Amino acid sequence: MEFRHKDLLGIADLEPEEISLILDTAASFKEISTRPIKKVPTLRGKTVVTLFYEPSTRTRMSFEIAAKRLSADTLNLTVSASSAVKGETLADTAHNLEAMAPDVLVIRHAASGAPHYLAQRLRCGVINAGDGLHEHPTQALLDLLTVREAKSRLDGLKVAIIGDIAHSRVARSNIYAFTKMGSRVTVAGPATMLPPYLETLGAQVTTSLVEAVRDADVIMMLRLQLERMGQMFLSTLREYSQFFGLAPKHLKLAKEDVIIMHPGPLNRGVEISPEVADGPHSLILEQVTNGVAVRMAVLYFLIGGEKG
Amino acid sequence: MSLLIKGGLVVDPSQHLEDPLDLLVERGKIVALEPPGRIPAEGRRVISASDLVVTPGLVDMHVHLREPGEEYKETIESGTRAAIQGGFTGVACMPNTKPVNDNAAVTRLILDQAKAAGHARVYPVGAVSVGSLGQALSEYGDLKAAGVVAVTDDGRPVSNSMLMRRALEYARTFDLPVISHCEDLDLAADGVMHEGAVSLQLGLKGIPAAAEEVMVYRDLTLARLTGARLHIAHVSTAGSVAIIRLAKAMGLPVTAETAPHYFTLTEEAVLGYNTHAKVNPPLRTEMDVKSIKEAIRDGTLDAVACDHAPHSSLEKEVEFTAAAFGLIGLETSLSLTLKLVHDGALNLSQAIGALSTNPAGILGMPGGTLKAGAPADITLIDLNREWTVDASAFASKSRNCPFNGWTLKGKAVMTIVGGEVVWEEEG
Ligand SMILES: [Zn+2]
Ligand SMILES: [Zn+2]
Numbered sequence: 001m002e003f004r005h006k007d008l009l010g011i012a013d014l015e016p017e018e019i020s021l022i023l024d025t026a027a028s029f030k031e032i033s034t035r036p037i038k039k040v041p042t043l044r045g046k047t048v049v050t051l052f053y054e055p056s057t058r059t060r061m062s063f064e065i066a067a068k069r070l071s072a073d074t075l076n077l078t079v080s081a082s083s084a085v086k087g088e089t090l091a092d093t094a095h096n097l098e099a100m101a102p103d104v105l106v107i108r109h110a111a112s113g114a115p116h117y118l119a120q121r122l123r124c125g126v127i128n129a130g131d132g133l134h135e136h137p138t139q140a141l142l143d144l145l146t147v148r149e150a151k152s153r154l155d156g157l158k159v160a161i162i163g164d165i166a167h168s169r170v171a172r173s174n175i176y177a178f179t180k181m182g183s184r185v186t187v188a189g190p191a192t193m194l195p196p197y198l199e200t201l202g203a204q205v206t207t208s209l210v211e212a213v214r215d216a217d218v219i220m221m222l223r224l225q226l227e228r229m230g231q232m233f234l235s236t237l238r239e240y241s242q243f244f245g246l247a248p249k250h251l252k253l254a255k256e257d258v259i260i261m262h263p264g265p266l267n268r269g270v271e272i273s274p275e276v277a278d279g280p281h282s283l284i285l286e287q288v289t290n291g292v293a294v295r296m297a298v299l300y301f302l303i304g305g306e307k308g
Numbered sequence: 309m310s311l312l313i314k315g316g317l318v319v320d321p322s323q324h325l326e327d328p329l330d331l332l333v334e335r336g337k338i339v340a341l342e343p344p345g346r347i348p349a350e351g352r353r354v355i356s357a358s359d360l361v362v363t364p365g366l367v368d369m370h371v372h373l374r375e376p377g378e379e380y381k382e383t384i385e386s387g388t389r390a391a392i393q394g395g396f397t398g399v400a401c402m403p404n405t406k407p408v409n410d411n412a413a414v415t416r417l418i419l420d421q422a423k424a425a426g427h428a429r430v431y432p433v434g435a436v437s438v439g440s441l442g443q444a445l446s447e448y449g450d451l452k453a454a455g456v457v458a459v460t461d462d463g464r465p466v467s468n469s470m471l472m473r474r475a476l477e478y479a480r481t482f483d484l485p486v487i488s489h490c491e492d493l494d495l496a497a498d499g500v501m502h503e504g505a506v507s508l509q510l511g512l513k514g515i516p517a518a519a520e521e522v523m524v525y526r527d528l529t530l531a532r533l534t535g536a537r538l539h540i541a542h543v544s545t546a547g548s549v550a551i552i553r554l555a556k557a558m559g560l561p562v563t564a565e566t567a568p569h570y571f572t573l574t575e576e577a578v579l580g581y582n583t584h585a586k587v588n589p590p591l592r593t594e595m596d597v598k599s600i601k602e603a604i605r606d607g608t609l610d611a612v613a614c615d616h617a618p619h620s621s622l623e624k625e626v627e628f629t630a631a632a633f634g635l636i637g638l639e640t641s642l643s644l645t646l647k648l649v650h651d652g653a654l655n656l657s658q659a660i661g662a663l664s665t666n667p668a669g670i671l672g673m674p675g676g677t678l679k680a681g682a683p684a685d686i687t688l689i690d691l692n693r694e695w696t697v698d699a700s701a702f703a704s705k706s707r708n709c710p711f712n713g714w715t716l717k718g719k720a721v722m723t724i725v726g727g728e729v730v731w732e733e734e735g
Contacts, residue, residue, distance in 0.1 A: 012509070090627050111629040112511035113581035132629065134511025169511060195514070197505040 003301040007119040007126040010135035011176040019180060023145050026290070026297040032069055033292060043072035046303050049102040051077045051093070052129070053109045058264065059129050059138075062288075063106050066295035072303070075100070090114060094121045103303045107131075112169075125302035130169055139263055140173035142294040144181060146287050147218050150259050155182030158255075160212040161203075162244060163222030163271055164193040164233070170263045171222060175203045188212035189244060192233040209244050216254040220261045221246050221272045237270060247273045251281060259283050310334040311727060312349055316357025316688065320364055321661035322677035331362060333684040336727035340680060355729075357688055360721065363660045364676050365397025365685030366642060369667035370462075370487075370541055370565060370613035372634070373399070373430070375421060376414065377406025382618035382705050384418065388427035389703040390616070390638040392731040395720025397685035398429040398668070398675055399616075399638070403440065404463040410435035410446040412454035419455050427730055428723075429685070431671060433487060436461040436475045442468055445475060448482045457671040460487035462541060467493055469526060476536035485537040485563075485670060490523035490548070491515075491589065500629055502590040506575040512628065515590050517545040524548045528555045531562055539670055540564040542615050544589040546599035553608045563670045565611035568637060568644035569710065571600045577710055583624045583631035584710040587617070601653045604662055611667040612659075614641040618706030636704050640697060640711050642689070646718030649691075656691075688722035690733075695719055 003018055011019070032040055048067040050060050060076060067074045079093070090109075097105060097118075104125045107115050112132030119126040130136040148154055159178045165171045165187050178185045179202040186204040187194065188211065198205045206212050213219055224240065234240050251258060260272075260282045268274045277284060311333040318329040318341065330347050332340040340347060368391065374382040384401075391399050401418065403409035409418065415432045422430035434451035438444045440461040448459060459479055465488070466472045472488075479486045496519040501507050503514020524540055528551060531538035540552060543566045552564050569587060574594055577585035585591055603609040617634025624631050637644075645663055648654045654662075664687075668676025675685040699712040721733040 090630075091625060109627070111627040113628045116581050117627045132511050133513070172508075172511060195508050196503065197508045200505040201508065 006302070007115070008137055008298055008302060009115050009119060009126065009128045011137045011140050011173045011180070012135070014180070016180045019141070019144065019177065022141055022294065022297045022301065023148060025300060026141070026145050026293040029296040029300070030290070030293040033289065038069055039071060040069065041071045042300060043067070043070040043303055046072045046103040047075065047101070048072045048104050048106065048299060049075045049077065049097060049100060050106040050129070051079065051097070053079050054130070056108060056130070059108065062291040063129065063295050066292050066299055069292070070296055070299060072103070072299065075102070090117055091121070094118050098122060104299060127298060127302065132169065133167055133172070134169050135173045136169040137173050138291070138295055138298060139170050140177035141298070142287055142290040143174055143220065143261060144177050145290045145294055146261065146283050147259065149286070150283060151217060154178070157183040157217040158215055159183045159185045159218040159220065160188065160216040161185060161220045161222065162188045162209055162212055162246065164224055164228060165189050165198065165222070166193045166195045167225065167228070168222050172201070174220065175201045179203070186212045190234065209246070209250065210253060213250050214253045216258055218259050218261065219246060219254060223263065223265065224267055224271050226267070241270050245271050245273060246276050248275050248279070251276065261287060263287070310352045311355060311684070312347055312352045313355045313357050313362055313686065313688070314349070315344060316360045316362035318362045318678065319656050319660050320678040321657050321665040322364065323679060326657055331678065331686070333727045336684055338678055338680055338682050338684050341678060355722070359690070361656065361689040361691055363687050363689060364664045364678050365723070365725065366395045366663045366687050366720070367398040367667045367673060367675060368396050368613050368616065368638060368641065369400045369611055369671055371399045371401055371616035371638065372404065372618065373401040374618055375405065376417060380705070381620050384421040384430065385425040385427070386703060386705045387616070387618070387638070388422060388425050388430060390636070391428040392723040392725070393703045393720070394639040395642045395687040395689065395723055396428055396638060397687065397723060397725045398431060398673060400431040400433050400457060400671055402460060402462045403433055403435040408435050408440050409433070409456070410438050410440065412447070412450045415451055415454040415456055428725060429675070431455070431457045431673060433457060434459045436466055436486065437471060440464040442466055442471060445478050448478055448484055452482045452484055456484070457673065458485045458487050458539065460489065460541070462487065462489040465489045465491045465493065465523065469530070472527065473530050473534060476530055476534040476538065480534060480536040485539045487539045487541050488523070488527045489541050490520050490527060492519045492522050495519035495522065500586060501578050502575040502592050504575055504593060506578060510578065510581065512578070517547055517592065517596070520545050520589050521547040521551065524551050528552070528560060528562060531560050535561065538562045542567050542570070542589055542613070543600065543609055544570045544592050544596065546596045549599045549603040549608055553603070556608060563610045564608070565613045565667070566600050566604065566609045567613060567615045568641050569635060571597055571604070571648065572644050573710060581628040582710065583626070583628055584635055584708050586628060586631050586633055587635050588633035601648060604648070605654055605658060610662065610670060612641065612645050612662040613667060614638060618704055619708045620706060624708050635708050635710055636702070636706050638704065639702050640709065640716070642720055643716035643718050644711070646691065647716065650717055684724060684727035686724040687720050689718065690721045691718045693717070693719045693721065
């Protein structure tokens with residue numbers, strides 16, 4: 001099996017074998033993070049540019065650490081909303097980037113499809129670090145790795161994804177990722193946050209958290225973006241947490257060894273109670289560690305460096 | 309100078325004609341329509357129409373010519389040149405220019421520019437409200453006297469139902485139809501494509517079919533209340549078709565149009581974030597496409613109008629969410645409609661009715677017919693000519709065409725306006 005893509009734009013574009021290949025490679029890279037000197041020369045002389053149009057210190061740092069552990073040079077560009085408003089278009093940015101001759105560009109943008117736009121115009125590989133409501137493929141890959149480590153398998157698992165599915169690129173990427181790997185995905189949330197046609201992505205859909213978590217092997221809670229409150233999606237935060245917040249009582253409905261995940265950052269007491277977030281079933285911190293390993297693997301495949 | 313168009317198959321829905329006939333034109337008017345060989349050729353310019361179809365000049369009742377104000381996208385000259393190259397002898401242009409065509413001075417400027425260009429006839433459509441701001445009625449009486457054939461706030465739909473009621477009543481006073489761009493702006497919100505499986509997949513915000521349908525229903529019920537003539541622009545959904553069919557069965561004074569993209573493309577054209585497929589209303593589903601075709605066939609939809617909406621690369625060579633809505637159609641509209649004929653969805657008479665006789669009738673234009681005495685606006689069509697769409701060769705200044713590279717069958721080969729050959733296919 002080879003990885004033959006120039007870019008990583010979405011999980012929808014990947015074959016299950018390619019996903020397994022990335023996970024296997026990520027697992028082997030994870031060992032590097034336990035060494036006293038956490039660095040291998042695999043990507044020496046290569047340049048990774050991160051271009052973030054939305055603030056996200058966590059994801060950007062995760063990519064930067066991944067690149068540095070592989071000895072790549074990194075250059076971080078944060079574009080404030082204001083300078084984008086001043087008229088520099090994505091096309092201008094693409095031309096300027098081309099002049100820097102990066103090997104890989106990591107982009108986060110509020111517009112769905114912005115990474116595709118750059119991928120069509122740039123010679124270098126493009127990694128989608130989250131585009132609008134579309135996809136966040138490295139998040140889904142790190143979630144897969146986390147679940148595979150905990151359960152030693154992905155096929156046949158029941159995965160519940162709960163919250164604002166409509167506005168979540170993490171949910172879309174994870175629905176693709178888990179169904180491709182043989183898990184059964186159930187999504188749940190208030191109907192205002194469940195876009196029509198979700199079943200066409202292969203997910204089961206319910207408005208009941210209780211139904212979604214019953215017999216679940218994995219429960220993934222999504223962050224509720226608090227600005228949704230003013231947009232007619234919800235009544236009150238109190239009611240949301242009552243019906244769609246994960247509490248200890250819900251864990252009894254799930255499999256005994258259920259694992260709890262969250263892409264972060266958490267709204268404790270809203271979509272997840274502190275007891276659950278910090279309890280024994282939670283793998284939230286493990287997700288962060290696996291983020292670096294998965295991004296190392298993706299950089300490795302896209303730049304095509306020699307394995308050190 | 310008299311013209312004899314000889315040996316063609318005349319298709320004229322206004323007279324239920326689909327017969328081999330010769331056509332005589334004198335002093336800009338149609339003089340006679342006779343069985344082949346009856347009209348002597350001596351002393352006349354003879355145009356051979358063997359193997360061609362001769363139709364009343366095509367009329368597109370919904371185009372955006374962008375002048376005044378956005379001449380970098382299109383001018384009246386370039387837009388009407390695109391029209392005649394596509395077989396259209398007349399176009400009705402929407403008022404969302406800069407400034408908006410909400411007063412007689414702008415209307416006269418448009419008509420002067422059209423006359424200076426000398427290509428197709430231009431019929432301006434005035435604004436429903438001053439500045440299309442949805443607040444005060446514009447001067448329909450003055451606008452009509454200056455030459456507008458209808459009023460609309462296309463592109464900035466009338467949200468206020470009371471204003472829509474008053475617009476219908478006031479337009480009835482001057483016997484002007486009101487053209488409605490049906491879109492509930494709250495339901496459409498910041499959607500950029502049809503709300504469905506593809507918008508979900510691409511993570512793009514959707515515009516549900518209901519955003520169009522609730523306004524179609526509102527406007528139909530207001531047409532019933534006011535007795536005014538209502539024309540629904542660019543119908544894109546099966547639901548709208550069903551409601552309009554019902555309204556027509558009830559005898560309401562309503563007409564409707566659709567555009568070739570709504571019976572040719574689906575939401576899947578957006579895949580890959582193709583900005584040339586970003587249009588408002590958005591491209592819908594296979595089921596809607598099927599229903600639109602059926603509605604042209606049974607007359608629920610009277611007209612095919614392309615909603616020619618030129619945009620430059622500045623508006624289209626950007627990320628999908630930032631791109632402008634709209635696509636150009638004047639140079640492909642006839643061929644895409646003829647595709648329905650070749651596919652058996654329409655007969656030729658239905659197609660020419662939708663592209664000429666019906667829109668001319670709705671807007672009260674003098675064309676749309678080859679009856680003796682009518683202006684000699686005539687289109688000659690080669691039904692079997694295959695050609696490949698090359699947007700870079702368009703007369704339009706813009707290139708935002710989702711059909712670029714398609715091979716189509718059937719094409720206008722000559723366009724005659726007022727007895728003058730204004731365009732002729734080379735070779
Ligand atoms: Zn419109
Ligand atoms: Zn329009």
